[in-house]
Amino acid sequence: MTSSLNILVVDDDADNAASLGELFEMEGHAVHVVHSGEDAIVAYCRDSFDVAFMDVMMPGKNGVESFLEIRRLKPQARVFMMTGYSVEELLTQALHGGALGVLEKPFDVDEVLRLTESVGPGGVVLAPPVAPGQPVGEAIQAALSRSGRACQMVRRAGTQAWPARDDVLVIDAGVPLLEEVSVLKDFQGLGHTGPAFLVPRAPTGECAAEKLLRDIGVTGVLNKPFDPLELLTRLPRLAA
Numbered sequence: 001m002t003s004s005l006n007i008l009v010v011d012d013d014a015d016n017a018a019s020l021g022e023l024f025e026m027e028g029h030a031v032h033v034v035h036s037g038e039d040a041i042v043a044y045c046r047d048s049f050d051v052a053f054m055d056v057m058m059p060g061k062n063g064v065e066s067f068l069e070i071r072r073l074k075p076q077a078r079v080f081m082m083t084g085y086s087v088e089e090l091l092t093q094a095l096h097g098g099a100l101g102v103l104e105k106p107f108d109v110d111e112v113l114r115l116t117e118s119v120g121p122g123g124v125v126l127a128p129p130v131a132p133g134q135p136v137g138e139a140i141q142a143a144l145s146r147s148g149r150a151c152q153m154v155r156r157a158g159t160q161a162w163p164a165r166d167d168v169l170v171i172d173a174g175v176p177l178l179e180e181v182s183v184l185k186d187f188q189g190l191g192h193t194g195p196a197f198l199v200p201r202a203p204t205g206e207c208a209a210e211k212l213l214r215d216i217g218v219t220g221v222l223n224k225p226f227d228p229l230e231l232l233t234r235l236p237r238l239a240a
Helices: 014-026 037-046 063-073 087-095 109-119 136-146 177-189 209-215 228-238
Strands: 006-010 030-034 051-055 079-083 100-102 124-126 151-154 168-171 196-198 220-223
Touching (some): 006 014, 006 037, 014 030, 014 228, 030 037, 051 063, 063 177, 109 124, 109 136, 136 151, 168 177, 177 196
Parallel strands (some): 006 030, 006 051, 051 079, 079 220, 100 124, 124 196, 151 168, 168 196
């Protein structure tokens, strides 16, 4: 048996969380179980864990949002996300609903304006992923400006004047998609209500849910359903 670990289990399904926690405890590990992303953040404020297992889909702060906050608190945190969802479902969960549009290449001014109007206040348009140096964000900003629509480019949160509440945001921060969602939510938390364009960094390899989660720095992904007993055999390696 491996040496005792301090493990955090985060799942809004109380039965699933209890079952996983009991499995770890039977192997002699110390386990703390919580049922929300908010409580997971509080747990990390109070304690350090060798490894955490966190469900992605939770009400309130979902696993993606919670992980990003935990990483700010504890950059070395080892967090494994538990999910059985697609990229589209992960993105929808991270955005907590709202209108979502997709801007395809090649695009023109009319298409940028059409999507801006179709998603409406608080809506999001996903732009084509870009490689470093590609001026997609600038092209979107120029199209909006030529139409007379107030907009602001966001390269990184906190580095520019705050936009008016209903300005269009063009978030082109050179980071993975879910981190751009986090930047957007920071602005929304401060009262921004206008539509936004997200210009994510181009993924390497296939764009799958696991890749999307790994891009924001999670330690690993457990695809549901997984065998709990197999997880036990892998635990020493996962926590190393």
